[in-house]
Amino acid sequence: MAERELNFGEALNEAMRQEMQRDPKVILMGEDVAGGADIDHLEGDEAWGGVLGVTKGLVQEFGRARVIDTPISESGFIGAAVGAAATGLRPIAEMMFVGFMGVCFDQLLNQGAKLRYMFGGKAKVPLVIRTICGGGYRAAAQHSQVLHSLFTHIPGLKTVVPSTPYDAKGLLISAIRDDDLVIFFEDITFGGIKGAVPEEDYTIPFGKADIKRAGDDVTVVAIGKMVHHSLAAATELEKQGKSAEVIDPRTLSPFDEETVLTSVEKTGRLVIADESHPRCNVATDIAAMVADKGFDYLNAPIKMVTAPHTPVPFSPPLEDHYLPNPQKISAAALGLF
Amino acid sequence: MDIPKDKLLWIYERMQLIRVFETRVSTEFGRGKIPGFVHLYAGEEAVAVGICANLTDADYMTSTHRGHGHCVAKGVDVRGMMAELFGKATGICKGKGGSMHIADMDKGMLGANGIVGGGPPLACGSGLTAKTNGTDQVTICFFGDGASEQGTLHESLNLAAIWKLPIIFVAENNGYAESTPAHYHCSVENIADRAAAYNMPGVTIDGNDLFAVYESAHEAVARARAGQGPSLLECKTYRHHGHFEGDAQTYKIAEENEKYRTELDPIKRFKEAVRPRGLVSEDELAEIDERVQAAVDAAVKFAEDSPFPEVQETFTDVYVSY
Numbered sequence: 001m002a003e004r005e006l007n008f009g010e011a012l013n014e015a016m017r018q019e020m021q022r023d024p025k026v027i028l029m030g031e032d033v034a035g036g037a038d039i040d041h042l043e044g045d046e047a048w049g050g051v052l053g054v055t056k057g058l059v060q061e062f063g064r065a066r067v068i069d070t071p072i073s074e075s076g077f078i079g080a081a082v083g084a085a086a087t088g089l090r091p092i093a094e095m096m097f098v099g100f101m102g103v104c105f106d107q108l109l110n111q112g113a114k115l116r117y118m119f120g121g122k123a124k125v126p127l128v129i130r131t132i133c134g135g136g137y138r139a140a141a142q143h144s145q146v147l148h149s150l151f152t153h154i155p156g157l158k159t160v161v162p163s164t165p166y167d168a169k170g171l172l173i174s175a176i177r178d179d180d181l182v183i184f185f186e187d188i189t190f191g192g193i194k195g196a197v198p199e200e201d202y203t204i205p206f207g208k209a210d211i212k213r214a215g216d217d218v219t220v221v222a223i224g225k226m227v228h229h230s231l232a233a234a235t236e237l238e239k240q241g242k243s244a245e246v247i248d249p250r251t252l253s254p255f256d257e258e259t260v261l262t263s264v265e266k267t268g269r270l271v272i273a274d275e276s277h278p279r280c281n282v283a284t285d286i287a288a289m290v291a292d293k294g295f296d297y298l299n300a301p302i303k304m305v306t307a308p309h310t311p312v313p314f315s316p317p318l319e320d321h322y323l324p325n326p327q328k329i330s331a332a333a334l335g336l337f
Numbered sequence: 338m339d340i341p342k343d344k345l346l347w348i349y350e351r352m353q354l355i356r357v358f359e360t361r362v363s364t365e366f367g368r369g370k371i372p373g374f375v376h377l378y379a380g381e382e383a384v385a386v387g388i389c390a391n392l393t394d395a396d397y398m399t400s401t402h403r404g405h406g407h408c409v410a411k412g413v414d415v416r417g418m419m420a421e422l423f424g425k426a427t428g429i430c431k432g433k434g435g436s437m438h439i440a441d442m443d444k445g446m447l448g449a450n451g452i453v454g455g456g457p458p459l460a461c462g463s464g465l466t467a468k469t470n471g472t473d474q475v476t477i478c479f480f481g482d483g484a485s486e487q488g489t490l491h492e493s494l495n496l497a498a499i500w501k502l503p504i505i506f507v508a509e510n511n512g513y514a515e516s517t518p519a520h521y522h523c524s525v526e527n528i529a530d531r532a533a534a535y536n537m538p539g540v541t542i543d544g545n546d547l548f549a550v551y552e553s554a555h556e557a558v559a560r561a562r563a564g565q566g567p568s569l570l571e572c573k574t575y576r577h578h579g580h581f582e583g584d585a586q587t588y589k590i591a592e593e594n595e596k597y598r599t600e601l602d603p604i605k606r607f608k609e610a611v612r613p614r615g616l617v618s619e620d621e622l623a624e625i626d627e628r629v630q631a632a633v634d635a636a637v638k639f640a641e642d643s644p645f646p647e648v649q650e651t652f653t654d655v656y657v658s659y
Contacts, residue, residue, distance in 0.1 A: 031514075031515060031517070032515050032516045032517060035515070035516035035517060035588060036516050036517070036518075036587065036588040037517055037518070037521040037522075038518060038520060038521040039518055039588050039590075041590065042587065042588065045587075047516035047517075047587050047588035048515070048516045051515075069517050069521070069522075070522075071483070071486035071514065071517070071522035071523070072453045072454070072483040072484065072486055072487060072514050072515075072522070073486045073487060073488070074487075075487075075488050076486075076488070099451065099452065100452065102452065103452065103454065103487070103488075103489070137373065138372035138373035138424070138435070139373050139374055139437075140373060140434060140435040140436075140437050140438055140451065141433075141434070141438060141451070142437065142438070142450075142451030142452055143374070143437070143451055308651065308652060309655065310651060310652055310655045311655070313432075313433045313650075313651055314372075314373065314424055314430075314432060314433055314434055314435030314438070315424035315425070315426075315428075315431075315432035315433060315435075315645055315646050315650075316372055316424055316645070317424075317645045317646065317648060318424075318432065318433065318645075318646055318648060318650060318651045321648040321651050322651050
């Protein structure tokens with residue numbers, strides 16, 4: 001029998017459903033996660049189930065006491081999720097778009113991320129914040145950002161960037177069971193991505209990269225959507241006689257240094273593909289780590305393929321020019337030979 | 338309050354221009370000509386126009402994700418607006434902002450906003466500029482019922498009150514924050530009731546009654562210009578479209594939706610108010626309808642005929658110098 005396939009959103013939905021079934025302390029909150037609160041004619045059904053429909057069907061199963069529509073009050077409900085997590089619940093909070101994190105930044109930066117440390121280990125914050133990120137949807141400067149680097153910088157936060165439905169389910173279940181505050185990034189263009197996903201619940205450990213494609217000549221470390229672009233680049237590179245190994249870190253904090261270093265030791269070349277802006281991002285962080293710990297493995301400079309140091313433009317030709325793509329990644333790799 | 342005839346004609350033209358523009362945006366979005374997200378203002382015309390009929394180009398406004406109507410009411414060129422929505426180089430923001438970030442500094446239009454509650458603090462800023470410079474410029478801060486639950490709005494109401502800033506906070510209460518009804522997300526029935534907490538006048542009015550909006554705004558603008566500080570004006574209204582184009586709107590009540598599109602429609606009500614009194618003639622209205630249709634047709638043609646920006650434009654406008 002063929003393996004069951006789910007799309008990215010369905011995999012996330014199943015992870016939340018199974019965890020909410022398993023643990024009554026898991027609650028879901030956010031803007032329009034059900035939608036249509038207190039509207040009589042919906043009779044308990046949702047209006048939206050999240051802006052992309054990822055949380056559809058959950059309110060019918062778990063009710064509005066556990067699937068909580070919030071006002072548009074990001075500071076308020078993210079802070080409430082932090083406080084609820086610190087006092088015994090295990091919330092999943094949906095921050096519709098990562099740009100909206102700007103509204104609630106204090107509650108993450110100064111509260112959620114620091115409570116455990118400041119309280120001498122006497123608090124834990126088992127909270128997952130799911131958020132949409134990424135360009136390519138023509139959603140312009142405030143709704144297209146890739147900010148995982150910003151959150152990876154902050155001690156006390158864990159950052160997860162899945163690239164496949166399989167990883168999405170396993171990583172989200174791990175995130176929900178994790179006792180720390182996890183920011184979980186979901187690329188806006190992943191709606192159509194399908195892949196095999198087991199029906200039972202399973203976890204994928206944090207800090208364990210996945211080699212999405214084995215190769216010998218160049219290592220490409222790719223984050224989120226860049227994994228797919230790098231796999232396409234690897235196919236192109238194959239035609240040019242170069243074998244690329246594509247590594248998906250899956251979690252940025254914690255980060256699996258060993259898998260990257262082992263690969264670079266084999267290939268001697270490293271390209272890092274990250275849709276972040278070029279300064280102080282996860283790509284520069286990985287490059288610094290390899291320069292520090294794997295300098296002797298390198299036969300060529302480390303190349304980074306990122307977005308430029310500008311906000312995301314709206315106009316399609318500009319946004320296409322802005323975004324990293326398979327051609328930019330394969331060109332960077334070929335430049336190392 | 339008597340509104341002069343030329344103002345009445347201006348009001349009708351602006352309301353129609355918003356309606357025809359937004360209806361056409363819906364069509365062009367459906368045809369795939371407009372990328373990204375669009376949030377349409379149709380149904381709320383009396384609010385933007387009733388307020389802006391009291392302004393000059395020198396006055397400021399901050400807007401929301403549902404900003405096209407505010408732009409049109411403030412006098413932003415619809416050709417530049419349509420080209421912006423198409424992502425063209427001739428757009429009012431060179432195609433770099435799109436629907437959610439449409440802005441025109443020359444008209445005091447300080448931007449639509451992709452962040453709910455992003456505008457009110459900015460409005461305090463333009464209010465502070467006017468106060469510091471000693472001008473009589475006012476700032477209109479449009480926000481939706483959804484934004485009334487943001488901390489930024491509450492902080493801004495307080496700032497404006499203690500600094501006596503010349504701001505009119507205009508709550509456009511269309512009943513829904515995305516798919517979530519105001520009776521769920523808001524602790525009070527009337528957003529304007531919150532004005533008392535900030536020691537400023539607050540009134541709730543029928544936002545689909547152009548004359549009620551105009552009169553309330555007239556008073557609040559006069560108060561602001563006279564240095565007497567901010568006001569909060571809540572306009573109860575309704576959006577004809579979904580939160581964004583593509584929203585199935587299952588949360589809307591069918592009869593309510595129908596009623597707002599017919600008997601409570603602000604343009605229809607405006608016509609019904611002016612016709613019997615003989616304030617304007619049928620010919621004058623028909624002439625405006627024609628002119629508006631031609632303007633929107635021309636805007637679409639302009640947008641279609643315009644080139645996309647050169648890709649080098651990606652890298653400009655980040656810094657003034659670096």
